Amino acid sequence: MESAADQDNRHVLHPWADLSALGTHKPLVVREAKGVHVVDDRGRTYLDAIGGMWCVTVGYGREELVEAMRTQALKMPYYTPFGDVSSEPAAELGARLADLSPGDLNRVHFTTCGSTAVESAVRIAHFFYAAQGRPQKKHVLSRVDAYHGSTYLAASLSGKAADRTTFHYEDAWVHHLESPVYDPDVADESASRRLAGIIGRMEEAVAAIGAENIACFIAEPVMASGGVLVPPPGYHRAALEVCRRNDILYISDEVVCGFGRLGHFFSSADRFGIVPDIIVTAKGLTSGYQPLGAVLVAEGIVDTMAAAADRSKPVFSNGFTYSGHPVACAAALANIRVMVQDDICGHVREVGPRFIDRLRGLRAHPLVSAVRGDHLMACVECRVPGEADGPTARNQALAQRVDHYCEEGGLLVRPFENLCILSPPLVISAEEIDRIAAVTADALDRAERDLRAAGTG
Template sequence: MAPDDPVAQDTRHVLHPWADLTVLGKQESLIISEANGVEVSDSRGKKYLDAIGGMWCVTVGYGNEELTRAIAAQALKMAYFTPFGDVSSEPAAKLAAMLAELSPGDLNRVQFTTCGSTAVESAVRIAHYYYASQGRPEKHHVLARVNSYHGSTFLAASLSGKAVDRTTFHYESDWVHHLENPVHDPDNAQVSAQERVDALTAGMEAAIARIGAGNIACYVAEPVLASGGVLVPPPGYHEAALEVCRRHDILYISDEVVTGFGRLGHFFASEAKFGIVPDMIVTAKGLTSGYQPLGAVLVSDRVANAIAEAANPEKPVFSNGFTYSGHPVACAAAIANIEIMRREDICGHVREVGPYFIRRLRELRSSPIVAAVRGDHLMACVECHVPGEVGPTARNQAMARRVDAYCEEAGLLVRPYENLCIMSPPLVVTKGGIDRIVDIMAESLARAERDLGAGAPE
């Protein structure tokens, strides 16, 4: 292999996120070179249907010329200027107004960040600042959930509750607390949805009693736990959790990095699907359809105004933000993305094809190596297992990797995680594309099942 071959260069020089260090410098990566619509092509010209959506990101599809022209035009007009203090840009101001219009309730103040991780971190810092400004700095503990994922900066990683992600890095543990994973799978549940809500609420109340409500600043929750395995809570859960937070004066932060911007059929799912208006909403990923890195925290007027009114004249500066907060080119991408989504009714399209996606995937439950199929609209997962084994055992994980490899061989990219095959296709996927995803997945499961009969996987 030539030294200037991208595969060789990647193998030698790149340290990938979530890389397997045991094969660092040995394992060749799949180099994606081109993308159009719902398909991507590798450096050798092979095409794949991208059932990952880049990484929960792609809303309007790859290669959208209107969106890319908006990026180029802004880069030529003004690529960058500092966002600090009293300096802004036209795209940042316009996008903030658009987000305020799209968001529920009084979430009218926007702090721009660089990605979902920095947005989550900023939201928690805002909660800390809010209570400190009210003379209650002791109110700084944070509630999150087991199997959640909120990012990979220090605090965001500490909030994340996926055990597999806890390696030899350091994590905050003194004031970050994880509540029970709220999943309720009707296919496998032993209790009703309401009984599950009651149990989860009781567990939350017990944790608050143990920690002390006077010590807790905020609760951070994904409406549907995405990377943790597309874990859907029972109906009424978020409303019950918000009621508990309100009663104990705890801010509710809805992490819509994945569920926002159409993935569940709405620009924001918190109110439209789950009936809540949180104190803050975190967004990223689909905000720009993945075309530019950008995140944002939408803050309620109540919280933002209280911070401003309590500002210390000797130290009035809100010292949180980033060099690339409200980057003009990224904001231009988000503006174009929103305009395209509105004009083409992408959210309506998701509401139409999303239920079809879940119905088709549920056909796969007939496979003996499928333990569960979970999902909501265009986010879903197939949980694989060796019959008789439960959870992410070594053999179950090997089974999922085998299914993933067969999918890739057949021209379908899904995301393997533990013993799960996670899917989040671009929001413009058609019913024909969905049929192709499910058909390839079905054949890949059948091949893996035949392997099992022959003694695999190990």
């Protein structure tokens, strides 16, 4: 009988697959999971230091979520969400998200994932201005190094150079401002000077494009897939002020940073002191147990859309077959109950500093050029001694070697370019955090010995 790995090689086209190795690279086949660990088809156990893909908040195997999904599937697995049709789980989840969100973000538009939520958020901004007779106000400001998804518009908003391949992207009205990263360990200027420069150049871009043409600005509180890039203090407040002065909607992409990753259900207000016009969430919304995304919109925006909509074209023609899927919403509600019951956000605030502190201890390693992070999201940047910083071929090969040794040590990290990205389940313990740091340190030591043996270290 053909193994799962062989079947996968023959038939599955993976997201972000290396097509030069199509059909030749045997995948890691994950068979089961519990808590913060996963088990492959050979019976090997790994500490999952990437939380699936930033998703897992309450850990694997939570019976409360599984039972909620089962109960809803037996009661009513699916019905259309279009028009005036709803379900009890979708209605209840909408109300719960409104309770958890900051300000007056009380309207919820359900989607299927983060990409479709981002796409929907921008379309809401477009509808908002077009309904008021300003259809030219459609340009979108994003940032270099941002990641917002892989649907057409979401991919166009993304600013990671490595993700731009031979697909087509929207370039006429999508603009990428500079990456706002500020790392005090390696910076050659103060945080205040860096902030002033970033915001000054943002204002210049707004003036050049014309505020009358710009619908929205979209920003991750911390740029996740771009390399866990943390902005200088005060950045989001200053960017929001620019948006307010120029009648530009502020979209906070909390697909990764929301639902506890930074110690709060939503980090925009509690962590960064802003109330945006729109918040996008997904991933941790269901702890990865079901695919679901949501767009939280300020009540005034939706009221304006309704009041100003062209009476001949009043329909908000955006949504998906599985928007507000009852089983997915039941999973999200159970996930929220568990997070509140177990005080997951409080736990993250308690262990998050330890996680960052233990990883920052790796900065002294000769193969590490930087360590960045915030609570339970972090990045270890690898560099061959004497090599320039960044994703050079040698640095990327080094990071892949470190990733391989981490896997041999029973630890799964996410390799990207010359980075090792970590985002463990939010139920991670202090002892498991120490293990992540120890295995990563050992992997770096093994990679260093390889370089010395090859005469390149």
